[in-house]
Amino acid sequence: MSDSAGARRSKVARLVDEHDLAGVGDELEARWTATGDDHWSLRDLAAEFNRELVGERLQAAGLRPSDSEIETIVQWLTGAEVGAAERTQLRRRLEREGVDVDALDRDVVTYQAIRSYLRDYRGAEYERASGDRTETVADAIQKLRGRLSSVAETKLEQLRETSHLSLGEFHVMVDVGVYCTECDSRYGIVQLLDAGGCDCGETDR
Known part of the structure; x- marks a missing residue:
């Protein structure tokens, strides 16, 4: 289902447009509305979206981060346990490379934002398979x-x-x-x- 032009603008929709994350909306909806083992929870979708967002922002700053580096940064931004020393090193490194860390911190999303985007903005619904x-x-x-x-x-x-x-x-x-x-x-x-x-x-x- 495509984004509804008349729907209330959501944070996720704004980020998709601002950072040219083409196809991400369709991918999120397809994974959430899938059944069985193909279904992704809202929490998993939020984590994947944040990885895509952080990866794009770092690449736009001229960096070529590995998947593990992106994962560490996402964990830091979303409040997962990351050591104080590592937090300081990450922030300093990103700032040296021209990344607006505060803006990136504001942009990462929670599963609630993903749910609002899929349900309210795109009009998607997840129907659980029989026997789920x-x-x-x-x-x-x-x-x-x-x-x-x-x-x-x-x-x-x-x-x-x-x-x-x-x-x-x-x-x-x-x-x-x-x-x-x-x-x-x-x-x-x-x-x-x-x-x-x-x-x-x-x-x-």
């Missing part, structure tokens, strides 16, 4: 939510009818959240499964 393990887990949790909601509603109605509870017309809402103590991030269960993981190793941008 993640889908099976999501369905099981949704069924449990529905069961808990039904039981809670029945019990509340019984209490209200016996005058033990004063309550008008109501709806029972059951939310299942996940909190990761390592990266201090919170997700709804469906959001977490869709993203393919939490924010460990990432910083908000």
Whole structure:
């Protein structure tokens, strides 16, 4: 699916145009909407996009970085564990070569930006294949939510009818959240499964 001209401009779309990353949008969509082993998670797509972006920026500055160098820089920019000495060396080296490190730091993206680009800007949707393990887990949790909601509603109605509870017309809402103590991030269960993981190793941008 091609980019929608009328859609709200996204960070990823802007970067694709500004840095002439031709074909990257189609590639991201194809990998995300694929099924089975060909499917890429939003987190993997964000990492790949950042590698493409960093590689292009360094080449534009006249550098010829290796894949491992690009990976190290991406890890540094996205908050992965890189030693303080190595961070300082990377910044100094890039600045000597004429790379605007602060601008590059602002441009790397998170999986949330990739999700917004694919869903809201390109109108893409990922439909999980039948039997997908993640889908099976999501369905099981949704069924449990529905069961808990039904039981809670029945019990509340019984209490209200016996005058033990004063309550008008109501709806029972059951939310299942996940909190990761390592990266201090919170997700709804469906959001977490869709993203393919939490924010460990990432910083908000």
